Amino acid sequence: MIAMSYYTKWGMIIGSPIFQRFLRENYAKGLSDLHLLKRENPFFQSDFSSLLCGVGNAETARSFIEFVTNRNPNAHIFIIDLGTEQIDAVKKLVKHNFGKYDIKAQQMNALDLTTWLKRSSLDWIETDGFLEFFSPPQLQKLLKIWHTLLKKDGYITIREPASDNIWESVIDVLRVWMAKWWLGVRLYVYSLTDLKRIFHDSGFLFKTFPTKVPTFRRFTLVKSVL
Numbered sequence: 602m603i604a605m606s607y608y609t610k611w612g613m614i615i616g617s618p619i620f621q622r623f624l625r626e627n628y629a630k631g632l633s634d635l636h637l638l639k640r641e642n643p644f645f646q647s648d649f650s651s652l653l654c655g656v657g658n659a660e661t662a663r664s665f666i667e668f669v670t671n672r673n674p675n676a677h678i679f680i681i682d683l684g685t686e687q688i689d690a691v692k693k694l695v696k697h698n699f700g701k702y703d704i705k706a707q708q709m710n711a712l713d714l715t716t717w718l719k720r721s722s723l724d725w726i727e728t729d730g731f732l733e734f735f736s737p738p739q740l741q742k743l744l745k746i747w748h749t750l751l752k753k754d755g756y757i758t759i760r761e762p763a764s765d766n767i768w769e770s771v772i773d774v775l776r777v778w779m780a781k782w783w784l785g786v787r788l789y790v791y792s793l794t795d796l797k798r799i800f801h802d803s804g805f806l807f808k809t810f811p812t813k814v815p816t817f818r819r820f821t822l823v824k825s826v827l
């Protein structure tokens with residue numbers, strides 16, 4: 602039997618058209634949340650810069666790049682992931698399909714982002730199912746880094762498991778067990794209450810809404826402490 606990598610196995614889920622439609626819908630919802638947080642749409646700025654943090658899959662990179670470049674063809678786009686396969690696939694996609702845009706893909710740990718990107722340089726940070734890869738102290742560090750990298754009026758969009766009752770916390774524990782057994786990755790469980798406290802303590806204002814996926818909530822964050 603051929604052993605499949607994390608990239609291949611998880612790619613069957615997140616690379617699917619249905620998941621990519623889910624992402625595109627949520628990118629648009631995140632952008633429209635900005636008026637609830639009393640912020641302007643930053644896509645019109647000439648130096649608009651965005652980061653896809655933990656790309657996961659080349660199809661996700663495609664959805665993200667199309668969403669950004671349809672709104673601002675001069676945007677600067679940064680894409681990172683810890684995984685070699687993820688970044689190799691993104692580099693190939695960019696070379697063959699998006700060569701005319703300013704897109705940089707880099708294999709790196711998100712906890713080292715300040716060695717690659719300038720402080721106060723990003724208008725939008727986007728990711729999905731990412732925070733659960735970080736232990737509580739690492740998550741605190743990640744949010745501090747994102748806060749440093751965001752421009753004053755920048756924003757972050759995330760979809761993340763965030764259980765809000767006993768039934769949902771059982772689903773989340775099962776999901777973490779499945780991830781270890783099927784994908785070989787260690788995930789951490791955060792409840793909705795945990796995430797709200799961590800975002801608040803890290804200097805963010807936010808809005809959160811449920812998504813169509815059980816326990817998965819979307820969050821749109823902006824800086825409260827500038």
Ligand SMILES: C[S@@+](CC[C@H](N)C(=O)[O-])C[C@H]1O[C@@H](n2cnc3c(N)ncnc32)[C@H](O)[C@@H]1O
Pocket residue numbers: 615624654655656657658661681682683684687709710711712728729730731734
């Ligand atoms: C659930 S996937 C992301 C899904 C993707 N954002 C999407 O919307 O389809 C999580 C990704 O984060 C990456 N990752 C995990 N820890 C990381 C870290 N510390 N720094 C950078 N990437 C990391 C993993 O390699 C994996 O590809």
